[in-house]
Amino acid sequence: MTDAALSFDRAERAQALGVPETALNAQGEVAWGKIFLGFGGMVVGQFMAMLDIQIVNSSLTQIQSGLGASADEISWIQTIYLLAEVITIPLAAYLSKLFGTRPFYVTSVVIFVIASMAVGMATSYESMIVLRAIQGLAAGAMIPAVFATAMTVFPPEQRVTANVITGLVVTLAPTIGPILGGYLTDALSWRWLFFINLFPGILVIFLVGRYGGFDKPDKSLAKGIDWFGLVVMTIFLLTMQYALEEGASEGWFEDDLILWLTVVAAVTGLVFVWRQVTYRQPIVSLKPFANKEFTLGVLMSFIAGVSIFGGSFLIPIFLGQVLQYTASQVGTTMLVSGLVMFVSAPICGRLVRSMDLRISMILGFGLAAWSTALGGRITADWGFYEFAVLQAWRSFGVMMAMIGAQQLSVSTLPPHMMKDASGLVNLVRNLGGAVGLAVLSTVLTHQTAIHLADISAAVNWGNLSSQQMLEALTAIMEQRGAADPEAAARMAFGGMIRREAAVLGYGDAFYFLAAGCVLAGAIAFFVGPAWAQGSVRPGEKR
Template sequence: MSDATLPGDRAASPPAAAPPSGSFIDADGRPVPWMMVFLGFGGMIIGQFMAMLDIQIVASSLTQIQAGIGATADEISWVQTIYLLAEVVIMPLTAYLTKMWGTRPFYVVAVIGFSVTSVAVGLSTSVGMMIFFRAAQGVFAGAMIPPIFATAMTVFPPERRLTANVLVGLIVTLAPTIGPTLGGHLTEALSWRWLFFINVPVGFLVIFLVGRYANFDKPDPSLSKGIDWWGLGLMTVFLLSMQYVLEEGATESWFQDDVILWLSVLALLTGAAFIWRQLSYWQPIVSLKPFRDVNFSLGIVMTFVTGVSLFGGTFLLPIFLGQVRGFSSAEVGTVMLVSGLTMFLSAPIAGRVVRMVDARISMVLGFALAAWAIQLGVRVTDEWGFAEFFTLQVARGLGIMVAMIAAQQMSVSTLPVSMMKDASGLINLIRNVAGAIGLALLTTVIGHQTAVHYADIAAAASTANATSAAMLDNLTAIMAGRGAPDPEGAARKAFGAMLNRQATVLAFGDAFAALALGCWAAVVLAFFARPGKPGAVAQGGH
């Protein structure tokens, strides 16, 4: 069966009729002013912002949530983990579902579900209740993210497409960055329950805008026949197993834990079976055909790197500032706000750069700038704070913004419109999985390198070292002056804490180096992309 005759292709493309100047032909064949189109698209963007914000908005308020529902430290971590697990599972299905039901009804249902489950999470009185409704919230959130990029690349003509793509990139980068800051202030001003209740009024706005102005395509009910239930089951088990391994592997010593080991085997087997099923079944729920395009495959790699860099940088800085510097949530939020503001203010600049030059040049410039900025963190000390991280955050934010927009443009530059929804689901899935992999790798690097550096420093700072011996004597005298019952033991404990602090700082430097290395690798890969023909993605559309 050719690409042109695949079920759902007619629903994946915008109306083919040429619209009058300054207007768009909607799914019912009526001319609509572009301002109305942007209102519908803007509603979808607000929905995407809500969905992505809720990933991190609870990060700075987990202690309050834990106390509110009586959860243990292990249980409360699932408030974030279950959301990501559910989100990842639904993302690849959005292309199939939006073709079958149409973008507007699908999105409205997702927003209604997200709003209702947000209220349910906010009203939770036990950890079991919260985890259940948080999982449901994650499913609806994951459904709200991929349709945005597909709409940007199919509804808008080439001269407006990059503007729409810049808006998408802005939300993707801004929401995770400001999430902890916004969540911390909202909890202090009201209560942790308002982290979820706040979604309701925003949800009403999204439902109105999307329901009124987002009539972009027609549904294809024929796709409801012949749904690949085996493929759906294999994909669900594969993604859930993989995401759990990535989320919990570092804390469970990876394959030393039996659960992690067997879930890794299960993910490998079901992943291979899922790919085979999608390549052999006549109506796959996740089309892998976009991977035949060289630019898309390279773009996926670039998207993976930007995902690791975005979520990895957002992970490293708060952990360092909290653990090493002892900053409060508000102080961490103030430092992290630099990244958010940089990405917000640089979005128009990034869009202009990508519009002016070849996407490959933009990717090289963006990834090189991000790599250089992240590499500054290799020299991190235990005295770094707002001023020292300022240049790193500004340059990294600008570089990631340029690289991400260019990577998205290149990914779809040579794809037909009929593959746009499938491509969008895959791009968003890869970005989220990249974030999980990045966090798992960075957590492992920090843990392993802290132990290595501590052993090296402890060996160099033995009692045979005159400087170390003098420092230990001074600490013993200080502890004795404070009335410690065992001054020498207390001094050794304090000395060990100092060594561990220095080892941790060196480990964070190694983590920054690993992050920078990934960006430098993306710089090299960018040279292998093919230049896309102007307007190539518009084929079959306007």
């Protein structure tokens, strides 16, 4: 048999098995060991990249002290990483098709590891910001590749399992990031938040470099690169992300910079979409949005991003600011969420595989909405048990909904669109997180101010109960040796009022998140029944 005939037979066999031709060994059999090792290495790399988004959150104070930075400057350690990451996430699909998944991914990991080591050794705020940006660029290149590989390398019956793995990484990394960061900083130093990437990074480089040959490069894409589209996309994403990150703290459109950045983002966003639709070789293909199921799945992924990042933002902030928990206490409380996600991932995968995708998404988002709404009744007396119940049910629901939404997003897309679709799904989910944090910060500030005004207006110093409270506080301050017991008592009473207003503000923020989950569940009703099972694309056998 000629080489051409053998090549044709391999291609036919690969198509029949639902795997790429590169997944077959010399005998024409699927090399599952090679696939799992290569894919496993990519999963670890994605976990590293997503972990570094949140791992610094619980240690910003220590980093600030170590670098001698101001309170305003230190927030840029997080912001610059997100800004850099959001640029390369949509660009990753184009570059991985141009160079091939293996060389592109390995190069990204090498840059990420070197940048991580350099960030850990940084001695000044300025150098850390530059190095953190490089780290974010490499991370953004690593994140989308796992999902695309899962949906092209594995046959239809195993894609839900692959989705479970990617869903676990997406939800688990942001959850345990602050926990791991707090423990590392307490036990070693904040520099180990970045040094820790060395050992798993070497493992990823070895596994993907040796077993990650899932596709072949397409050098023809090097001709006619859309440089104009790339510049417009960069401006659009940077201005939008910055406005979302800093808008709440700057009073949104009351700040001239935020106002003009929003205008620039709106204009460049429209130009970017026009360019990608009309240019013959777009940097980011928007063709997947022509598919109804993909668009609905992306909408739900956006809202899931709001819920995942929003919940991981609200609970630690409440524990630290209102209940005055230490970093390790916050980590212990938040550990429940990570454990539940880890344990429930295979269970959710089986459930999603065994039922109509619409049912799994409605149940998942419904459970997430109910459990998140429990936070609407939060009080300053809440302890570990109350937060554990909220996190456990919310984590299970989000995991189930996330797997269903990811499966729906690609259920009717052809294989050649998978890399573009993966970049879009990850970008939209990250933007959902950015939008969620921005809106939640605004909700917290606005609602806390309203509750503070209402409670303050209700306080009447001529009222008997208010007088009794003031007298009791005055006696306590007198026992503590305050120079002016009554003034100290009034100050303490004001602190109690502000604390109660903050608690009520957090309750409103939890209700906002719950409403978002309800909206996401409602979107599932618009999914067509023809592709409700979601694990088969056109032309494939179930």
